[in-house]
Amino acid sequence: MRDNKRGKSGFTFLGALLFFALIALIMQIAILVYAYIAERTSDKGLIAILVLIMIVILSAICTVCDIIRRKIMVDKPVSSILEATEKIASGDFNVRLEPRHVYTKYDEYDVIMENLNTMASELQKSEVLKTDFISNVSHEIKTPLAIIQSYAKLLNNDSLSSEDREKYTQTLISASKRLSDLISNILKLSKLENQGIPPERERINLTEALFCSILTFEELIDKRGIELICDFDEDVSIISSPSYLEIVWNNLMSNAIKFTPKGGKVSVSLKDEGEKVRVVFKDTGCGISREVGGRIFEKFYQGDTSHKSEGNGLGLALTKKVIDNLGGKITVESELGKGTSFTIELYKNA
Numbered sequence: 215m216r217d218n219k220r221g222k223s224g225f226t227f228l229g230a231l232l233f234f235a236l237i238a239l240i241m242q243i244a245i246l247v248y249a250y251i252a253e254r255t256s257d258k259g260l261i262a263i264l265v266l267i268m269i270v271i272l273s274a275i276c277t278v279c280d281i282i283r284r285k286i287m288v289d290k291p292v293s294s295i296l297e298a299t300e301k302i303a304s305g306d307f308n309v310r311l312e313p314r315h316v317y318t319k320y321d322e323y324d325v326i327m328e329n330l331n332t333m334a335s336e337l338q339k340s341e342v343l344k345t346d347f348i349s350n351v352s353h354e355i356k357t358p359l360a361i362i363q364s365y366a367k368l369l370n371n372d373s374l375s376s377e378d379r380e381k382y383t384q385t386l387i388s389a390s391k392r393l394s395d396l397i398s399n400i401l402k403l404s405k406l407e408n409q410g411i412p413p414e415r416e417r418i419n420l421t422e423a424l425f426c427s428i429l430t431f432e433e434l435i436d437k438r439g440i441e442l443i444c445d446f447d448e449d450v451s452i453i454s455s456p457s458y459l460e461i462v463w464n465n466l467m468s469n470a471i472k473f474t475p476k477g478g479k480v481s482v483s484l485k486d487e488g489e490k491v492r493v494v495f496k497d498t499g500c501g502i503s504r505e506v507g508g509r510i511f512e513k514f515y516q517g518d519t520s521h522k523s524e525g526n527g528l529g530l531a532l533t534k535k536v537i538d539n540l541g542g543k544i545t546v547e548s549e550l551g552k553g554t555s556f557t558i559e560l561y562k563n564a
Contacts, residue, residue: 240272291323298330307338361389413455413539420450420459420491424484427463431471440474443481450486452562458536465529466495466556473499473554491562496555502548510546 247268251261291314298309310331313324320328365382368374374382425446435442470480478498485492502510511534537544541561548554 236276240276243272244269291327295323295326295330298327298334302330302334302337307334307341309334355393358389358393362386362393365389413458415453415455417451417453418456418459420452420454420493421446421448421484423456423459424463424482424493427460428467428482430464431467434471435480438471438474439476440471441477441479443479445481445483447484447486450484450491452491452560454540454560458540461536462533462558465533466558469529469556470495470497470499470554473497475499478553489562491560493558493560494555496553498553501550501552501554502546503550511544 244265248261248265251264255261294311298311301309311327313320313327315321315324365386368382369379369386425444428442428444467480467482474480474497480498481494481496483492483494483496511530534544537558537560543559545557546554547557
């Protein structure tokens with residue numbers, strides 16, 4: 215796209231031709247004037263003075279023409295560009311410049327203007343995202359902090375029964391864990407978005423690693439009365455980052471359990487497909503609509519607010535960022551009332 219947009223060079227064939235024609239015209243006029251004067255006088259000194267005057271006049275005309283040309287073709291667009299860059303540097307990302315030519319006849323200044331427009335637009339989006347992110351983080355942190363503060367005050371009451379004290383203590387533990395998970399996910403997401411170096415990779419037994427991650431949820435699965443179905447190909451080996459993949463498995467497994475009712479099913483499959491591996495997490499939970507599915511990987515977005523207290527809306531955003539960094543692909547399929555399926559594709563030797 216950018217190559218097609220790139221305009222003519224500053225010294226085009228047409229420009230060179232016009233410059234050549236101007237020089238030729240000046241020389242022709244000088245020769246004609248010299249011939250005209252020479253026919254009417256033989257005084258060489260007078261001829262020289264008149265020719266010099268003529269050359270000065272023609273040079274002055276050319277200089278004025280060049281000044282006007284520069285004002286219109288160079289100074290004006292450069293001034294607009296400088297003004298726009300000053301506004302962008304001061305934080306005004308609403309700046310938009312209007313190219314002087316139609317798209318197919320763009321010159322360098324038009325290309326610079328278009329690039330500045332694109333840059334300002336992207337910076338504006340980033341600023342909105344940053345503002346929203348800070349707002350969401352503040353909101354998410356306030357909730358568990360308010361709970362911790364309130365229940366800590368209640369625990370100061372000496373007349374509390376042992377049952378209430380135990381209940382309030384468990385609430386405090388749950389709120390502090392939620393706060394800890396939120397901060398941990400924010401730090402992980404920030405690291406993934408800002409680090410310039412790729413994750414360290416090594417050859418791992420994916421079958422074993424995935425199985426170990428799922429085992430950590432065994433108690434929670436039993437507690438919720440959920441049936442777990444695993445279908446793994448044996449000894450699937452890939453080159454990847456075990457710590458990054460653990461984030462993915464933990465988030466997807468946690469989500470599947472969270473949204474699956476008692477008596478429901480959660481299935482996890484791992485298939486070796488030659489150059490790639492496919493991992494599928496499927497549940498029989500509440501499912502999501504097409505609209506929610508289109509936004510499910512956004513930061514802090516939670517389609518089902520009834521489970522808001524169990525998460526912070528960063529898990530799937532973090533999962534998507536991890537998969538992107540590993541060069542893989544994640545997709546979601548879901549139907550309201552029937553469940554959701556997340557499919558991850560990873561190259562074995564990425």
